[in-house]
Amino acid sequence: MGEEQGPTVARRTRFRDAQLDALEHKPQVPETIQESRKSAGPERYISFPLAIRARFPRTKWRVAFRRAVEEEQAFGHALLFAPVFLGLGSLAWFSFAQSPGFLKTALLMCIFGMAAFLLRHSPRVWRIFALIATLFLSGMVLAAGETARKDTVLLDTPVTTVLRGTVIARETTDRGYWRFTVNVAQTSDPALKRAPATVTLLSRSRAKPIEIGGGIEGKARLSPPSGPALPGLNDFAFDSYFKGIGAVGYFYGKPAAVAAAPEITGGLSATWHVRVRETIARMRETVGARIRSTIGGDAGAIAAALVTAEERAISRPTIEALREAGLAHVLAISGLNMVLAAGTFLIGARTFLSLIPGLAHRFPVKKLAAAGALIMVFLYILISGGAVSAVRSWIMISIMLVAVFFDRPSISLRNVALSALIILMITPSAVTGPGFQMSFAATLALVAGYSHWRERPGRETVSGGGRTAGPLKAAGGFFAGLLLSSFIGGVSTMIYSAGHFHRLAAYGLVGNILAMPVISILVMPFALLAMLLMPFGLDRYPLLVMGQGLDWMISIANMVSSWGGEVTTGRVPDSAFMLIAAGGILACLLRTWLALSGIVVIAAGLLAGWASTAARPDLVIAEDGRLVAMIEQGEAASNRTKPPDFVFSQWQRAMRLDGHQKPQQRADLTLKDADAPPSEKRGTGDGRKNKPPIDKDAARSAIRKLLAETAPGRFACVPKQWCAATVRPGWRIATVEDARFVGIACDEADIVVTPVMLPFRNCRSGAMLLSGQSLRRTGAVEIFAADGPAGQQGKTAMRVVTALDQLQRPWTRHRTYDWRTGQFVVGPVE
Template sequence: MSETEMRQGSLDVERDSFRLPGSDAAAVAPASATSGRRAPFLGQPWREIAARMARLRPAALKPVFLAAIEEERAFGHGFVLIPVFMIFGVLAWLALPFDLRIANLAVLLCIFGMAALACRGRLGSLRGPLTAVSLFMTGMLLVAVETWRTDTVVLDAPVTTDVRGVVFSREQDDRGRWRYGVDVEETSRPKLRRQPLKVTLVARNSGDPFPLGASIEGRARLSPPSGPALPGLNDFAFDSYFKGVGAVGFFYGAPRQSEKAATGDPGTTGSLLSAVATSMAAMRETVGERIRAAIGGDTGALAAALVTAEERAISRQTVEVLRQAGLAHVLAISGLNMALAAGTFLIGARTVLSMVPGLAHRVPIKKIAAAGALLMVCLYILISGGAVSALRAWIMISIMLVAVFFDRMSISLRNVALAAIVIVVLMPSAVAGPGFQMSFAATLALVAGYGRWRERRATQTEVADRGAKGRLLAGIAAGILVTSLIGGLATSVYSIAYFHRLPAYGLLANILTMPLISIVIMPFGLFAMLLMPFGLEQLPLAAMAWGLDRMLDVARFVTSLDGEVVTGRIGSIGFVLIAIGGVVVCVLRSWLAISGLVLICAGLFSLTLEDGSLPDIVIAEDGRLVGLVTDSAIATNRPRPPDFVFSQWQRALAVGKHAPPAMLAPAVDDLYPAMDKAAGKAPPIGGEKVAAIRADFSSAINTSTEGSFVCREKQWCAARNGIGWTIVTLENPRLFPALCDQADLVIVAARVDVEACRASRARIVDARMLRRTGAIEIRAEPRKGQGTPLLQFRSAFTTLARPWERHRTYDWRSGAFVEEQPAF
């Protein structure tokens, strides 16, 4: 071979090394080679860059992408994605500003479903996307059907009336008050046109509690379930709607036994189901009372909560300590509680059966123990009341125990997906709540982490034997640490989004308490439940109480470190991206999981770009509480603001300090009118009194401190903020004509004649407006020229077309819904 031929052969080898598998040589050869001229010689660095660039071409990436999809399909992750797309459909339907008809959704589901089934051959690549759309439409259809089926009658406005009904649930709080769930049979004085079917009423001086199934009556104050405390926060009316509760309130005085018998046909299916529910509630209550009687105090209330899920008897201080320490999840009947109970029963029963000589050789004792554990968790879910987290845990544990019967793997992502599918089908609205999302996020992360650890362990080489005892202790310590870390990371974004707080030392608290929960609290709690029918629960409950006391000691220690981080609200876009990214990272196993990390990073970047400025003024939906917000404090018009609303403001705005108003003494000489009549029917205030009231108001506001309220007791509160606005809140609505032109913003928690003050420069917020808008945030909108900035309003509700919001548009005078949108 000549030198020329040898050189040409070496160039051909170098050129072939650039080719991708299956690519055409002409596609990658230089243009000079195709034209008959020899290509210039490339150095080694340039050849590597050219090869890498060639791998990024779409033609080269397509087979790699398809191979990754086949890898995911081999893992069975197509099934795992089924509930994910269904959940997206549920959340999309709930987020719409209007209702989609069930018939329309059913038609769309049929169209996309049949299209997915028809995709074959060349169109086979479209089957996956069409299936995803069909699952998305399935989720929308399921939640639409649930909403139509629920059809809760929600009270439209606060009212005082006589209520008669049947007690279907009762709960005692830490102050000894009883909270009754009542199936309403009749209202009178006045008789409500839209009577709620179920209400919850607190009896402050109830004496001996009424049993379940008792017919009671009494004078009660009923109110609609509250909406969000601020725009973007939790809407409690949404939760009440899907629970069937149409109103909340309290009895005036003690309720009494009704002389009228409860109505209803005992032979109907509804009555039978109601009787079963009442029996289970009575059993749950009996178990809780026996636990609290045996232990007592907050420890007994905690022990009862771990078994029956009744948390109202726990003092607020203890609940707050557990939340700040990151141990609030212990109160929920979740996967941890049920897994420990089932695992303790399974191991204990199998150990006892193995001690019988020869039994293990004749019968499958593992499967017998699994059957007993399955029966036990079924009783557990009935006693615990069936919350979403408990239901999810019960489904998963049941699937794991049934898998033992068939010698199949118990812990897998398929089981998590199956549990999610069951919950989405049975109660799709539950997926919008933090209980479902946090429970499944933690479970998904733990199962995915366990799967990766198992694969890594299978591929590792054997290490030197360090002794069985050392490996056991190291494994337990590592398991506790990793479980706490993964669970905390998986739920952190949900804790920030829904509760606006993050326990900085939550990992430490969980590591210290996990041995107590796993070895003492839950096992002895299980022993107590097994021995309770025989009256022998005292000793195991004493051991359980000791473990709970030590857990509370740890919680108080961690809380004393002052490590809770109040984060404030975060944007919905960043939260959604981080949540979806976390699901992708946990579900996918190939290099496609990197896309989840990309989504998480995009979500974090989105959070950094958000406008973190605080509103200048916040108004509660009833108009009775108003706050001036600064970076250091929230100044309110009430010395002791209601904790339910104000605590949400503090966490959502990340402002902890409260600035109370300066209270002035009641005015003398009968200067101010009485509030014994409605503002619209009372006679107008005389001209001389109007001048005196305005003078008193001006004197007080001119001598007040900027950024804080000054209040004339039972009449008005006023303030000037740093922007220059004058804000007045009227407790006495009869003062509206006299003071409506004395401020930039007037808030009155009653209906007033706005037209009478239309010439004023003030923006007026009254009860009529707040009923349509809910809670309000106000920010400064700078003018193009000079002058005081304008008031920019943001309301909690932008539409009232959804079923859980529509009661705000009902007019009891006409008996019809007035389709009127929130407006300013």
């Protein structure tokens, strides 16, 4: 590779003329194929089974197919498929209801690995099968190893306790609050038997925050990481387990600064990596604060997020505008940020070194610039906090820069596959998340797309002539490349956006076309310049230019989002998701006309998604029992005037809900407590306080009146006591906040929901009881009207679907822990 050449896309040898020659001279084909079979190397794994070959005549299409297969083999594309099967193995291991035995899985991996080695000279179809099985089982073994390494203790139930620990990270929010990441040293009043090692806590105090590395103490409300909001949605407990976060919550009042725990700050436990981590955290905070103070507003918060990955300071409206405009990917430390930063440094450093007289003739300035870019992206990953998406991008960019040292193509499918293999070997759990899937889908599609574009027929003729392109042609090529990359990146990630987030930005292509020139020319280059000048105190003006670019980007996002172009897709069927994803992989990895098979698979996935429209449930219950909604014709009628946005927004997107019907308030039916001596208000076994008994007749009359006077499909609520409604299939439901009303609700309703941790699990009347205790084990619940014989009193039968079927996996096992006995209660989910 000459010094004047930039990063190139790996090119293929043209086989089109050879294919036409083979079609015209049939007698020479068998000899050619036989000769290539004898010289097949270990990388030639793509082959058509010999048994099937013998059954079909040697037609032209068969010859063309075999030639295409030989061309794929010549590229050594077996390596490209290795991370696919490795990732599928990890994905399968995480999706199992119970953990497969590690030793059994490892033994099977060894058996198939030895079989692949022994069959290296056998018919290739068996060798391919053994290799695929080995990779698949290797993915399972890697997933099991990572799960065992983490061993995160997740809090079992919400609790209020006095917590003391050490601040290891902190981040400001858009309201001026502080969110601390704390290593827990001690809990008291009560002392937790299974205290999580690391928690994140929000402090609503705007006072000076506690320094990183300092001790912190205060009364805090801790909760376990939430599970899926609906069956099939994202499990946040899974994410927290692999991030090492055992609980989330908030402080009551202002936390106090105390001496750091001695087991963390002194003695042999004060290891070097703890000190390095605290130093980097302080550096991140300093850089983020300087950027926000210089630029200010949402532009400053976004600028800090691009450098340090701290996104909580960005206001909610701006984040929503960026999402609706298809620009939310800009906020993440992703491949885009890394490529722009590394590319800017590489081009700038190479240009500067080329201007030094005699240096370009003595040293390879391109490799020197690549070495500098490699150091720069390493510092970037340190200052960004090491988020998973940033690590993925760093590995990929580092491999591409290292390829420059060996005069290899820096942008190629092999480098993408190699980076995916490294990530899957270190963190196989990343394969389940949208970040990994969308990042590699976009990168794979862009590399494959540009490769085909560079090799299009007639390109040499069009680009020939020896004349240098003028400025207009160069600008046209820049914007054409921007349009093409935005289109490819948007289309390649659509299925993952719909599958994980259940929404698409209809005008995302327009938003990216308008905003990407600003990001590429003003934002990232000046961000890099500001970081290089910050140690010398000369970063103000580059940051102001960066801020101006971000202000324009926010204006573009607001304009595009005002068009109302967000499309809510709802839950995508698993079959459609897998088919479309598999088709995309085939279309990108195959380089001959066999890539059309990927288009066929994608079409099959689209047809499967169109044909299998998911039915909406009639009733949805959140896992904490506080939010219940009846679903009818795209509208949700809930028992909350202001449903919690975290859960309800997921319901709206997953079930494609357009409206929300608030409950009717019936304060006139409130039952007042009878007078009782304070001595009767003593603690009970389930953690509640005794209250005076209620008038059962009055309570029964109140719930009957609620059910009779409220229209079907809408809740009527008595504040702080209970709500009641009649679901369209005819079921009567009561949601109870005051545990004294549970018995009456069981007598009058068919379904009773309460967040209270009741000591019993069933209603004596036979009604379905979903309490905090049972929902803890089932997670969120969906209830459908079942097709079949009617239930009691001729009412429509119910089909209940729970978010959690089994509680044996490490990220769900905490739900079976009983803090009274200190044991895990294993049994069927009720």
